[in-house]
Amino acid sequence: MPLWLEVIVRTLVAVVILFVLTRLLGKRQISQLSFFEYITGITIGSITAYISLDVNTDWYLGIIAVTVWFLVSLGIEFIQLKSKKARDLIDSSSTVLIKDGKILEENLKKERLTNEELMEQLRKKSIFKAAEVEFAVMEPDGQINAMLKSEYQPITPAHLGIKVAPQPEPQTVIIDGKLMDEPLATLGLNRKWLNTELEKLGVSLDNVNLGQVDAYGQLYVDLYDDQITVPQPQVKPVLLAQLKKCEADLEMFALSTDEEEAKKLYSDCSMKLQKVIDQVKPLLIQ
Incomplete structure (x- = not known):
């Protein structure tokens, strides 16, 4: 087999193996990674690259190595599900960074985090004053979550004593100019209703990039032609x-x-x- 063809075949096999193992490891592996998951991701990626390019070595050895890493990772995840001590040991625990508006400098040093980095993370959550924070914590995956003091939290219907009924999720009924029958049926609507609503808005179906219907039966559309202004629903x-x-x-x-x-x-x-x-x-x- 020519060398270039062997590299192609080995690469395709590596891609299939990586895809299958990632699917088996679950969605956690492609979301915010814990410390061990970070190491696992790098290692498995390196081994699959070895399978793909190292033509001087038997590739079944790389497959064995990837399988071992997969089994170890799966075993550790199982242990973490069964034991809190194991979770704390492998992933570490959360660290409190701000309490009652006071930055805990010792905990910042422990996490090797500067004040500038802390404020940057808070600004990403639309928080610009550390004094307004009731509680901020760094999670095991490195994310910082914060809770504002009561007087700085946005007013909600609950604060006003208003009971709000649960609101069903909006249904996407038009995608790329094509009608979606299943979401329409979920809302108890049909194509005739949708065509009537489009006529009210004065738009044609083939010009609709995306169309959604909310819990109140109001149709919102995004058009391909951004120069056209669509009137807001008036229901x-x-x-x-x-x-x-x-x-x-x-x-x-x-x-x-x-x-x-x-x-x-x-x-x-x-x-x-x-x-x-x-x-x-x-x-x-x-």
Whole structure:
């Protein structure tokens, strides 16, 4: 076999082996790596390169070496799942870097981290003042996570005492100008509905790069032609306006009638509807 052909064959075999082993090791191996996973990734990559290029050595030896590393890695992951002590020993534990707005300099030195590097990581999380941080920790994979003090956290519906129903994920119904029937069926919609919504927006299907429908049945589209401005969906604003109109009509009915029973009924309904509007208004404002 010519040398160039042998290199091609060995490279293809190495790619297949690397792909199969990576799939077997799971998604952790391609996400944020722990210390041992980092070593494993480098080693397996080096051995597969050896399988591919070292034509003077039997390549089955490289396959044996990769298999051994794979089995060791799999065994260590199994031990980590069973034992916290093993996890702490292999991956180390988290290190607190900031507590109550105070930077812990000794822990920074322990992790060989400078103040500039710490602030850089905080800025990536939109945190610009260390004094606003309640708690910051460096995870075993090297990532820094931080929690702001209560007074600096964004206001959420929970802070306002508003209960918000779970919101289903948006469904992508158009990709590259083609309709996706399964996501439409998930939402209980069909092609006729989608074509009608596209007509309302004044766009053609073949000009849609991506189309998504949210939990409220509103269609959002991204067009290939960026010069065209697509009007924003008006379902929620229209619904809010209709609710306010109904509430105003009830108040008018209460004022226009002379019957006390009817006046009280209209007033009670108006107050109840106003409470409903107050609850759903945060969801209906664009």
